[in-house]
Amino acid sequence: MPEKPTKKHSVEELDKLYQEYQKNLLDLRKQQDQIVANFIEALKQESIKELRRKFETNND
Amino acid sequence: MKRTMTKEEQFNTDNANEAATSQEKVKPENSAEISESLESTAENKISEVDRTSQEAIVATKHRLERAKTYYELPSEKTEEILTNGGFKEQITSTNDQITSLADSTKEKILNVAQIMRSGKEKIHAMYSAGQKESPEYQALSSVLMKKEGGKNTWKTENEVDVDTIKKILDTAESPKSELQSIATKERTLEKPELLSEKEASKKFLGDERKKLAEDIRRERKLQRDRLSALKTTAENAAISTENIESGQEDNRYGRILESQSTEANELAKRVSSSELSEQDAQDEEENISQLIASGENIKSLKAKLEEHYTKADAMAKERFDTLNRSLEHVMRRNNAFIVHKIVERDELRHNANSNVSGKTTYEDDVDILLALEPSVSASSATPGEKTKLWPGASGFLLGGGQIGEASSHDAGTHGEGIKKRGRENSSIEAIDDVVGRKDKGSRQQHEKDYERFGQNIMNEVVVNNPEVFGFFQNAEVDESGRFWAYDLDTREQSEKVGKEYGYRELLKGNVNNYRQRFSVANERGIPLFIMTEDRKVYECLGVNDDGTVEVGKQITPEEIAIGRAGLSAEKRKQLGERLLEKKIFKSQKTQEEARKIIGSL
Numbered sequence: 001m002p003e004k005p006t007k008k009h010s011v012e013e014l015d016k017l018y019q020e021y022q023k024n025l026l027d028l029r030k031q032q033d034q035i036v037a038n039f040i041e042a043l044k045q046e047s048i049k050e051l052r053r054k055f056e057t058n059n060d
Numbered sequence: 061m062k063r064t065m066t067k068e069e070q071f072n073t074d075n076a077n078e079a080a081t082s083q084e085k086v087k088p089e090n091s092a093e094i095s096e097s098l099e100s101t102a103e104n105k106i107s108e109v110d111r112t113s114q115e116a117i118v119a120t121k122h123r124l125e126r127a128k129t130y131y132e133l134p135s136e137k138t139e140e141i142l143t144n145g146g147f148k149e150q151i152t153s154t155n156d157q158i159t160s161l162a163d164s165t166k167e168k169i170l171n172v173a174q175i176m177r178s179g180k181e182k183i184h185a186m187y188s189a190g191q192k193e194s195p196e197y198q199a200l201s202s203v204l205m206k207k208e209g210g211k212n213t214w215k216t217e218n219e220v221d222v223d224t225i226k227k228i229l230d231t232a233e234s235p236k237s238e239l240q241s242i243a244t245k246e247r248t249l250e251k252p253e254l255l256s257e258k259e260a261s262k263k264f265l266g267d268e269r270k271k272l273a274e275d276i277r278r279e280r281k282l283q284r285d286r287l288s289a290l291k292t293t294a295e296n297a298a299i300s301t302e303n304i305e306s307g308q309e310d311n312r313y314g315r316i317l318e319s320q321s322t323e324a325n326e327l328a329k330r331v332s333s334s335e336l337s338e339q340d341a342q343d344e345e346e347n348i349s350q351l352i353a354s355g356e357n358i359k360s361l362k363a364k365l366e367e368h369y370t371k372a373d374a375m376a377k378e379r380f381d382t383l384n385r386s387l388e389h390v391m392r393r394n395n396a397f398i399v400h401k402i403v404e405r406d407e408l409r410h411n412a413n414s415n416v417s418g419k420t421t422y423e424d425d426v427d428i429l430l431a432l433e434p435s436v437s438a439s440s441a442t443p444g445e446k447t448k449l450w451p452g453a454s455g456f457l458l459g460g461g462q463i464g465e466a467s468s469h470d471a472g473t474h475g476e477g478i479k480k481r482g483r484e485n486s487s488i489e490a491i492d493d494v495v496g497r498k499d500k501g502s503r504q505q506h507e508k509d510y511e512r513f514g515q516n517i518m519n520e521v522v523v524n525n526p527e528v529f530g531f532f533q534n535a536e537v538d539e540s541g542r543f544w545a546y547d548l549d550t551r552e553q554s555e556k557v558g559k560e561y562g563y564r565e566l567l568k569g570n571v572n573n574y575r576q577r578f579s580v581a582n583e584r585g586i587p588l589f590i591m592t593e594d595r596k597v598y599e600c601l602g603v604n605d606d607g608t609v610e611v612g613k614q615i616t617p618e619e620i621a622i623g624r625a626g627l628s629a630e631k632r633k634q635l636g637e638r639l640l641e642k643k644i645f646k647s648q649k650t651q652e653e654a655r656k657i658i659g660s661l
Contacts, residue, residue, distance in 0.1 A: 011098065017165060021109060022112070025113065025161060032151065035151055036123050036151075043133060046133060047132075050133065
């Protein structure tokens with residue numbers, strides 16, 4: 001049976017808008033987390049490279 | 061000390077007095093201010109959005125700063141990775157997205173609160189303007205108000221459907237003249253297409269087509285059953301008859317199966333007189349009679365089917381012609397208005413060509429057209445081209461109806477009763493030549509002539525069952541872009557007010573008449589326009605005391621063709637009954653015709 005269209009009452013509408021915002025904000029925060037994680041990984045790789053370079057220089 | 065009541069006090073008084081009437085018509089007792097809880101909920105949500113969005117941005121910034129120290133790389137190196145690795149750019153982008161998300165959410169939240177506020181303010185404004193009966197007021201009040209303890213009050217925000225309020229407000233705020241309420245009907249414009257017999261049968265004669273198909277199916281089944289029974293009988297007869305070769309019988313059965321009407325009859329005679337036994341032959345004859353009968357039924361159905369398709373074809377052609385000669389399509393094809401002027405000069409109005417008494421008033425003339433939709437004489441006018449029209453300061457922009465006779469000059473048509481005028485219908489091509497001003501051979505030729513003479517002569521088209529799109533009065537625009545009622549004489553009168561004797565009264569009288577005509581149309585729910593000498597049409601928004609006219613957007617023939625036109629049957633009936641009481645028609649026969657038209661609404 002087709003669903004009866006639901007009326008959007010004002011307070012419900014505000015709640016709905018806020019929930020939608022929270023969901024979108026969460027997605028964006030996940031993106032930020034991933035960017036920071038990628039940055040940390042890049043720093044780590046650079047650090048390893050730096051250590052290797054130091055090690056090789058010391059053994060020359 | 062005596063003082064007058066404020067509007068707010070008047071509200072409350074009215075509310076108390078009208079507590080027993082329907083809630084749709086009554087102003088609520090409490091304030092239009094948006095309720096505190098909705099306001100504070102909206103404010104809280106907005107604060108939360110601000111807080112959480114900022115938190116997200118700041119938290120990421122801090123994490124990034126901390127990350128820089130994890131591997132004790134030189135700060136230049138860290139910054140280089142941050143920039144060259146695209147991380148800085150990515151973080152800036154997500155921060156922007158967060159800010160944008162927060163802004164749009166806050167705007168949406170404010171909108172919800174604003175819709176409620178606007179709805180309530182609109183109710184107040186309409187109540188103050190005495191518009192309690194208007195559809196917008198009633199729609200808004202039914203959404204926003206309720207009755208509690210015998211009094212009208214605002215519904216709580218949980219009881220209110222904001223989408224509905226928004227729709228009502230959007231409709232109410234769509235651009236239209238402040239002068240008027242519109243009562244003309246919405247329409248959809250059908251594209252003229254010449255349908256095939258089959259398409260027309262489906263579109264116009266669906267029920268008949270369905271019935272015929274059922275009859276044919278039934279007859280086919282009957283015939284199939286009879287043939288099957290006949291074949292079985294004949295086969296049994298063949299087995300019992302020793303002298304007959306089976307091959308010959310097969311052929312005969314085949315012929316029986318194919319036989320129709322007279323052929324079958326012939327076969328029946330042969331069967332009975334030769335190979336079959338007497339009893340078998342009798343049975344066979346009976347079966348074949350049934351076959352003949354069913355064949356005849358099929359024949360009759362075939363005739364009915366042919367008749368059906370002939371009828372459908374005629375209907376398709378008639379519909380095609382009807383659509384092509386409809387005012388809507390004629391206006392669109394030729395980019396021209398079709399106008400019917402209201403004559404006010406005594407020597408011209410309701411003369412010998414008219415079937416209405418000379419005693420009728422201006423209002424009666426308007427009501428005759430709106431209520432009876434009689435066949436009228438009209439003229440075409442192309443926007444931007446000066447064109448002679450029938451005299452008179454006002455007239456109707458026709459939006460619907462059918463064009464009958466069309467003539468490139470004043471044909472002097474006269475009415476026969478109410479619904480017939482002029483001679484036979486002109487062809488679609490002839491109508492287009494007249495309305496599109498191509499009767500001199502081509503539109504290019506017309507343009508040359510127009511350049512030479514500077515204006516078009518008045519043509520005449522008969523419009524049957526005319527539906528009114530709008531009411532217009534003459535106006536003219538001056539070099540500074542101001543529009544003046546009637547023509548630029550009004551500006552001259554206006555300039556002489558206070559300088560020369562008598563001009564104040566003259567202008568006042570003319571402006572009052574101008575307003576009065578608009579008021580007659582407005583009271584009947586007809587949209588108001590002005591038309592310039594070069595036949596451009598604009599919405600009329602108001603008439604000023606100095607004789608200038610406030611105009612809205614320019615209207616094209618295309619917009620009229622697809623716009624609203626004609627009054628509802630109920631409104632026409634209401635106007636028509638008043639006319640019937642006044643007995644305005646010259647002959648009893650016409651009075652009776654009017655009565656029938658109104659009675660049929």
